[in-house]
Amino acid sequence: METVFLILLLLAAVVVANIVSWRFDNIPIAFIQIAAGLVLSFIPIYKHFELEPEVFLLVIISVLMFNDGQNTSLSRLTHQFGTTFSLSVELAIISILIVGFTTHLIIPSMPLALTFALGAIITPTDAVAVSSITSNMLVPKEVMGTLENESLFNDASGIVALNLAIAAAVTGQFSVMDGIGNFVYVFFGGILVGGILGAIIVAIRLRLINMHVDTPSVMVPFTLLTPFVVYLIAEAIGVSGILAVVVTGLIHGIQQNRLRLTSSRLQIVMNSTWQVVSSILNGIVFVLLGLSLPSVIINLHKHDTSSVFILLGVGILLYLIMTVLRYLWTNWDFARIRAWDRKEKHANSIVMAYSGVHGTITLAMAFSLPLTLNGQPFPYRTDIIFVATVVILTSLIVPTLALPLLLPKAVSKYSEEELAKAKGQMVDDAIVSIQTRHEKNTSTSQVINILDGQRTIEGHIDKAKLNIIFDNCFELEQQTILEMLKNEEITPLNANLYMRVARRTIIQYQQSAWQRFILVVRFGILEKFSPSKEARRRRKIFHQMKHQQADNRADMIAKNKKMWRQMAVTEKKPFEKVTSYLNQSLVNDKEKSREINLVRRAYDERHRRLTRTFNENENFENDQNELLIEAFQQENTYIQSKVATKEFSTELGSALYEQISTDQLVYLQSLNEE
Template sequence: MDTVFLVLLLIAAVIIANIFSWKFDKIPVAFIQIAAGLVLSLLPIYNHFELEPEIFLLVIISVLMFNDGQHTSLSRLTHQFGTTFSLSVELAIISILVVGFITHLIIPSMPLALAFALGAIITPTDAVAVSSITSNMLVPTNVMSTLENESLFNDASGIVALNLAIAAAITGQFSLLNSIGNFVYVFFGGIILGGILGAFIVGIRLKLINMHVDTPSVMVPFTILTPFVVYLIAEAAGVSGILAVVVTGLIHGIQQNRLRLTSSRLQIVMNSTWQVISSILNGIVFVLLGLSLPSVIINLHKHDTSSVFILLGVGVVLYVIMTALRYFWTNWDFARIRAWDKKEKHANSIVIAYSGVHGTITLAMAFSLPLTLNGQPFPYRNDIIFVAAIVILISLLVPTIALPFLLPHQVNKFTEEELTAAKGQMVDEAISSIQTRHSNSISASQVINILDGQRTVAGNIDKTKLNIIFDNCFELEQQTINDMLQNNEISDLNADLYMRVSRRTIIQYQQSNWQRFVLFLKFNLSKVSFSKKARKQRKIFHQMARQKPDNRQEMLKRNKEMWQQMAITEKKPYEKITSYLNQSLINDGKNNREISIVRRAYDERHRRLTSSFNSRDDFEADQNELLIEAFQQENTYIQSKIASKEFSSELGSALYEQISTDQLVYLQSLNEE
């Protein structure tokens, strides 16, 4: 139970850090997450907190690598295979060897095998961290795709090399020839086994889909379990579980692309689930870095007061060396990146060098080091974790400072205000079309309500305006019911009961308890009722509810009939209110949010009153048809505005994307109800 509580606190810290990153968007989220971890380290409950190293490999690294794999373009990967292999395997091996030998020279007491382990840990790069740093910059497309492909496989190279280095540390023997042979077997064995397992698992998944067993409750857990199963099988076979997971992820990505149009609901749920899982796991790793740093530094001080400064210097030196290696490797065409001339090649090489950001995988690998070695505490474990942390921090800090001077800033072709205004015009056009063509349709109001939700309205709700709109609607209802009563369209009892429901609606949607209390007193003390006859009928009705079972059955029957009459009674006031709100929405662009709240209140009440005897299937079919018509009208409107040069192509693309997303989500949600 204690472990569960500690993990929940880690997740809470990630959530809080993400909230702060939204507010301070200029600071990389990793720094904020590390700071959250430092705050957690002050809690006594975390004084001796440690997760087992195997948990990092199985629960964190394998899941993150699978997710990266399934979101990687296989066609782009095969097109850039030579460059990807050169950076993620050849450069990775050279970097591990160079870092290992230099570390051993600086710290001769550190065994060479552990120095190579350090090199394997700090070699992998993190394209996700690069994307967060360069989110407001224009990174050349070929450079960014190279970084993404590299990070996918140099993670696996680093993990394979780390396992070999730890094995050498355990046995005390290191053979370069044997290590290369083992590397080839583990590396390519993981790729082959991952391909076999991936094809088999995808085959099962396609079989389930063909059997129509493709609900998110089945397919999402099935996919989440996949990296765990593949990793465990590959490790049992003695090959790289991480590479097997990556290849399985690639095969899943291919299958998802094939099903993108035929299984849209599953795609939405699957993508959202993996985004949340990836975000949480990445955040947990950086929170753990902040959580562990104080204890690591304390342990280093106990060992040697000068070791912290020595290791700090080692981290800086190793970062500089790896950055230089990345620059020369691409500038000397060991890894070819398309460029028009030498100047562009030089610029791309600098960006590649500075973009060698080390993040989640590096940190997770450092934490995955065994706690013991041959029955003794693992030597230099704190030293390696500290150096890895320094390299991560420097690799995050340097590009954050340097890349803005090297890369142009992204310039949006339109402002948020222009997008909001254009979206409002688009929605108004669709609403006007629905009102004109389907003014008498029951579904039209629901569709207009859905369309109104497409708006992007800034600012808070104006409570005064909201109350005024509700009051106007109530007065309109009361006037309509009075007219119907005078024309003998409804009975006194129905009029009385309807206005009681109307008053309850007004009270329910007030913004404060005090306002609800005032309205409650107002409506009850005024004893509003249409006649003494209505009060007498209502009294008889309540007396019947307290009588013996036979009369109760009769009462239930009358109760059902009464609510059916209520639904009939409500039709005319609802039409009046809908017309008033629709007209207000078109004429007054300042109260859109308040009008939407009032509309939802009356639409929900109308749905409850009519759902008991209206045909739901016919209603949904009519609503779907109107929605499709409305979305087509929006597309036509945008097309005409782009043709007349009133909207730029970029603004039009943003609006088209909004329509596509809304159409998918709204129609799907209607079908699920």
């Protein structure tokens, strides 16, 4: 139970960090997650918290690497194979050797095998971390593509090299020829196993699709389990499980066109799931860094008071060495980047050097170091983790400060205001089209309500104004129902039932528990003791309804279905009154447009559900679906015409197309499930 609680706290810390980063978007999210981990470190339950190293490799690294693989373009990877191999293998090996010998010279007491292990840990780069830093900058496409391909395979190179270094530390011996042979077997064996398993798994997925067993409840868990299965099988054979996972992910990426034979719903669920999983795992790693940092520093102080400052200097020095190496490697054409001309080579090389950010994989590899070595505590484990932490933080801070000076600021092709305006024009065009073509269709009003919900409500919502509008609507409903009851247009039972639904709508949209309490008091206790003539008349009517319900309870149950069908009829007149009031309010008070539109959506949604649920027309559902499809097609046609005449930019058109696709899926699916 304690373990579950610890994990839940980690997840909560990631969520809080993500919320904070949304508010402070100029700060790299990794720093905020580290800060969240530091806060957790003060909780006593985390005082002796340790995560098994094998868990890092299996649960975190393998999943992240699989996701990177399936999101990588094979055509781009093939086109840049020479560059990718040079950076991810050749430069990685040279960096490991230089870092290892340099560290050994500074700290002679640290065995050479462990300094090489340190080099293997801090060599891998993190393209995702680079993207978070450069989100507001224009990074050359060739540079970003090169960084993504490099990070995909230098992670695997670092992990293979780390395993070899640890093996050397365990045996105390290292043969160059044996090391090269073992590296080739582990590296290329992992690629081969990953290719075979990837082909088998993709074939199984395609078979399930052909058998129509492609629901999210089957396919999403199937895909999430893939990296675990591949990793465990590869490690059991003795080859690189990480490389096998990467290649399996690449094969999934190759087969995406065939795998898209599944439903749009599944594709959206699958993509969203992987985005969430990847974000959470990345966040957990940095939260753990902040969580473990205090204990790492305390342990170092216990070991040697000056060691913290020495290791801090070592970490900064190693980062500088790797940064200079990256610049020289690309600027002196060792990376064989043919797409760069002479004029941009120097500038791109500097960007490449600063973009050598070390993130999740480096930290995960540091934590994956064994706790023991030959039955004894792993020597220098705390030191290696601390140096890796310094390298990570330095590699995050330096580009955060330097890259904005080297790269132009990204300028959005359209503003949020332009998107909202264009979306409103698109919706207006679709509504006019539906009204013109299907004026007499009973489903037209419901479809228009749905389309109207596509509009973007901009700006801050004033809760006080919102509640006043809701209260006014409720009063209007109540007055209308009482008039209908007085004129014997409806029965007391239907009136009472409708007012319960209306009251539930108002309470649902109150913004706080206190406001809900006030609402109950206002329409309950206070009204009960109110001396006004109108209040007494209301009490008399509803008192009669209450007694009628009690006397005819058996009847009410028997006629329940018919009664609810009558709700659609009962609701028509109050809805018209409310809609008229909101429309008039929108004309008279533009300052409340956001609040009025939000209230209108609430009533439109309730009206749509009541009409959809209790309408007796058997063709209602089909009519509404057909009109919706026609409306969405009209929206697509409208955008196409605006982009063709250059009234909308291509980027703005793409954003609107994406919105239509999502809305079409959500609305039609909700109609079919109701």
